[in-house]
Each structure stands twice: as structure tokens, then as C-alpha cells.
Amino acid sequence: MTGRTLRQMRSHAWLYVMILPVIVYFSVFVYYPLVQGVLSSFQEFRLLGGGEWVGTQNYVDVWETSKFWQVVRNTLLIGGGTLIFGFLPPIIVALALNEVRLLVFKKLAQTTVYLPHLFSWVVIGGMWIYLLSPSGGLVNELLALLDVGPVRFLTNTNWARTMMIGLPIWKDMGYAAIIYLAAITSISPTLYEAARIDGASRFQQVYQITVPLLTGTMKVVFMLNILGLLRIFDQIFVMRNPVIQRGIDVIMTYVYDMGIQRYELGFASAISVLVLIATLGMTAIVWKITGFGRAD
């Protein structure tokens, strides 16, 4: 270390003191737990006292537990369903919002569509448990007008899975739409003018100018969503019940049940490590495919 660097460090001593709490915080609440989590996955815990090294036994146990594969399957079904079916709606909403000329209406629509995203899954889940109830819930009331039902939305596995896919789409549609809308407004108006001069209808302008120019944003949104896929937790935790639990429990609720409720810390840590590896792997693959890393 040169004298100059040392002098500079001394003159900036206060700056180091200022950032110290943040460094300590991340060490204690991110890096230490991360290392500890990886180590725990190779240990067996007893209720009192520390862990005992068991090699890869926890990973073998996880691999051989059928419930693990069940929750993996549920996660892929529910998360994948949300990813695929939730892809198009926000784009359509953004395109529609962009076509509105009346500013007040546009703002109102945007605010309304974004509203559910503002609230927690406890609020949204609690509300929909009530709305979907077979006895007196709004949805079944409306279905009764059509002589349908009552449908047991949350006590039938297939319906429950459908709801677990549909509700996050409903909740987060407005949020993704706002990202798309921002991208749309950055498209140069001269492109549309040129198209108008060529006699393109408004629908043609949307389809042939706006949509192709949104592909970059689509990639980004898709990537952000794919990273959240394996981490679904709140919505399932709030809306599950014993009748449908087998069909909708996901990886993270399983980690919670095993680790916190049943205190199988090694087993739960092993699953966490697997999910972490899978997430990092998926990130790398998606970055490569979409070229997101380069674009940024």
C-alpha cells in the first residue's frame, strides 16, 4: 500500500465509520446466514446443542422424499402457469391504456388496475377466500345468477391451483402494465406519424410499430418473473387449507414447514441450497438467451 493511499484513507476516516453499520449489517444478516445455510445443509441438528456432520445425507433424504417432488411439481405448475398465462395480459392492458386520449380516464384506469398490487397477500388472500366461498361469496352469487355452481374454488385441488395461478395475475397485472407503458411512451412519435401518412389504421400502428418495439421490455419482465418463480410463498401460505394443501404446497412453504415448524434444519437448508443453485442457474440461462446482461 502506497503512502498516498494511506493518506487518503486517513483523510476519509469518517467515511469508513459512516459506512461501517451497513457493512456489519450485511455481514450479519446476509453473508453469515448464507454460509451458515450451506454448512447446515451438511449437518444434522438436535433440539439442543449444535449440529453434527452427516455429509450429503440431507440431500439424499430430500431426493428420496416424495413430498419434495410433489412440492416441486406444484411450484412448477403454479409458478409456470402464472408466468405463461400472466405474460400477455399486462401487455394488452398497457397497449389499451396507451390508446386512451382522455387523460383523466387514463390516469384513473391506471390507478385502479395498479391498486391490488399495493396490498399484501394477507389482504388479497383473505378477501378472495371470502369472495370465493361457496356459501354467500360474491363469485358464487354471480354464478348462481347464471344457474351455475356453487363451485368449491378453494376445496377442490384443480380449482385451487387455477386460483393460485389466476389471483397473482389479477394482483400484479397493473404493475407489469406500468413497466410496459413506460416503454411505450418512450417510442418516438415520428414513427406513428410516418405510419399515419402511409395510411395505417390505429390497430395496424399498434401491431406493427408498438409491439415489435416492446420485445426488449418483454424479455426484461419475463426474466424478472422467472426469478420469482421458485420463491412463491405468501400467497400459498395465506390461502392453503388442509383439504387442498397437498395440491398447492410449494417449495418455500415446505421449507418453512420442515425448518421452522418441525425443526428439521439440515433437511430444510438442503432444499434452500438446491433452490438457490437452481435460481442462479436459471438466471444465467435466461441472461444468455435474452441477452439481458449485454443490453444493460
Place this chain on the structure above:
Amino acid sequence: MQDVKKLQAPVTHETTESPSKAKGVVRHSMGDRLFSWGVIAFLVILMLMMIVPFINVLAVAFSAPLASMEPGIILWPREFSVEGFKTVWINLDLQRAFLNSVIVTSVGTVAHVTLCCIAAYVLIQKDLPGRSLMLLFILATMAIPGELIMIPLYIVNRDLGLLNTLWALIFSGMVSGFSILLLRNFFAGVPYDLAESAKIDGASDFHIFRTIYLPLSQAGIATIALFELVSRWNQFMPVILYINDSSKYTLQVALNALVTENLGTSGMSMVTPNVRMAGIVIAILPLVVIYPFMQRYFVQGITLGSVKE
């Protein structure tokens, strides 16, 4: 995902100043007019899908206890009453959980903004040895989702004696790489000459931070603070991880026990729908109140953020 929300949210208001509404006379063909009406119809239906469930919740919340148990309440309360609010607030003691949430949210947000601002200030110093190393140390935390380390985090909190205290909840997410990154961008928009000349005049770092950076980055700080406020208020997983003692429950968890009673298993609920929906109304009320202010700050945030470009 919380962080992602923060990243994207400030763009909200760019859309209201859309340049695409280029003035000029545009001829309206029959097809274009049909298209316009189709778009409006679509959006109206969409808005109804979003808003009707909430109106239904309000209608049930303001209905009398027995009336709320019968089907058929859609948009308007039956036998208007505030009984549900009284029951949930006083008898079921949601007030205590509400108070816990207010404490955690306010202390947590202030701590978050303070620590992240200080870190961001340090990280924009051009001639600070070790700056890029610290930056890497902080930004790398963004790649590690909190959920995936919940088991060891639980153990850390247990070992520090934080379980069943509100401190565990305040510490959870108290600093985030994301907020630091965003604030750093805001601070980078403040002219460096200002700080430079103050330094020559002998001002301390803390003084420069307080008198130059903070006032000039108000909009950015407000944006971070408001997003932190919302995510703190909605905080759920840390509470079910660290808190067992029901007197320390926050609003979300107390509400969870109230509104997610299993349909299949509990035939004998003493809690009528009006009480449950009143709980939901109480939980969303603070967010609905600050929502309009958030929008105002986003606009300023965009203006400030665009300076550096």
C-alpha cells in the same frame, strides 16, 4: 421481488406526460373509432374486475353482523352498521397489532432510509480507497433472496436473542443493496462541484451530506421512503418466522389469523364476515391514504433521476 417493485415503480408517472398524444388533426376512420370504443369498453370491464371485489369488501364490512352472514350483499351494505369495526378493533384487539405495525413500519423506514442514504453518500466519493470493493460487497447481496436463507436467518435472530421482539422485524430488510444503488444514482445527480467547493471551505463530510446532498435529493429519498413504507406495512414472512407471542403480532399476521380461517374445517366460526372484512378495510386504509402522495413524489423522482442522464 420487493426490490424489483422499487426498481420499476418510479417510472409510473412518465406515462402521464406521454409524448404520444401528439397534437394535430387526425382523421378518424370508422375502423379507428370502433377501435377506440373497443379499448374503452375493455378498460371499463377491467376496472370493474379490479374495483368490485374491494367494494364488496366495504359493503360487507359496513353491514350488521347477522345481515352480513346472509348471501346477497354486493355493492351496498345491508343494515348499515359499524359493529364489525368495533368488534375487530376492540374485542379482537386488532388495535394492538395495528400499533405494532405502526412502530415497526415507522422505525424500520426511518432506519432504512438513514442507513441507505449514508452508504450511498460514501459510495459516490470519487477518491475513496476501497470504494469499488465496498460497492461489490453491497451489490452482491441483491443476488441472494432473503427467503432462501430464512432458516439460518431464524437461527441468527435466535442467537442474538431477537425472537419475539419487534427488533427482529425492524432488522429484517433494514438495509438493501437496491435502495443504496438507487440513492447512489440520485446523489450522482447532485453537482459534484458543490461538494468540492464546500470541502475546500473546510466543511466536514457529515456537513456536506446534510446540507447539500440531502436537500437536493429530497424527491429520491421520498421515493425510497414511500416504497419502504409500503413493503414494511405488508411485511409478512419475517413476522411468522420470528414472532410466536401473539402480543407482538403485526397487523398482517393478526389479520391472517382472522381472515384465512379454513373453509373446509371450521363450521363454527364466531367471527362474522363483517368483522373479517372490517379487518381488511383497516389494513388497507393507511396505504390508500398515502397512495395519492406517492404519485406526486414519483413525478419529482423521475425529474431528478433524469438529470444524470
